[in-house]
Amino acid sequence: MKQKLIAGNWKMNGSIEANDALVRAVVAGLAESRCLAAVCVPAPYLAQVQVLRHGSRLELGAQDLSAHEQGAYTGEVSAAMLKEFGVRYVIVGHSERRQYHGETDDLVAEKARIALAHGITPIVCLGETMAEREAGQTEAVVKRQLAAVIHTNGHCISEIAVAYEPVWAIGTGKTATPEQAQQVHAVLRAQLHAATPQSDRVHILYxxxxxxxxxxxxxxQPDIDGGLIGGASLKSADFLQIISAASAA
Incomplete structure (x- = not known):
């Protein structure tokens, strides 16, 4: 059975002083863990966290990347740049990127392709809004989002990670019940299984x-392979407690 993966998403939070204390505490607390752990940090802090995590089991992640390799794309960050900082994971298609920046399924799929081409594991985010859930569209929405990534990445699909993030449960204090989450994870697992014989390699995170x-x-739950953690990843004690739960699962 593969190790669980717990990835923290700091979002647009952090400071040099706060990052130092947080990462040092997490690194120290990882000594006894038996799961994979990463922190996805704002781009300006990649160099700082790269140094702080050096020699530890904590992996470095980014929160987004450009769909372009290089060129006149002011403000964008390329996969090659992320690779130079030792980035292991990158979040693509987070609901906030889809909602506030108009990212489409096809763009998310292309970003996943670029990440894979540079040896970075994309954490592909999928999820429905409350309106879509209440309309009974949850399964159709997440399958459509994942289908775009499968279509673009073909045989490489076993190298991605997936994060099911119901939009209605992000930053709202609401959480899908374990049974609700497992139901969607099982749908995604079946879709991946139909796409690749190596589907068991894919971490599906909640x-x-x-x-x-x-x-x-x-x-x-049997098909929940870890978590993509927002607010709780900014508190070392909470983040380590989640890592401990993943180690015991």
């Missing part, structure tokens, strides 16, 4: 307000 209190029940 990304809707997982925290120290609910992590154990969510991570005990």
């Amino acid at each position: 990304g809707g307000s997982m925290n120290a209190a609910n992590a154990r029940s969510l991570l005990s």
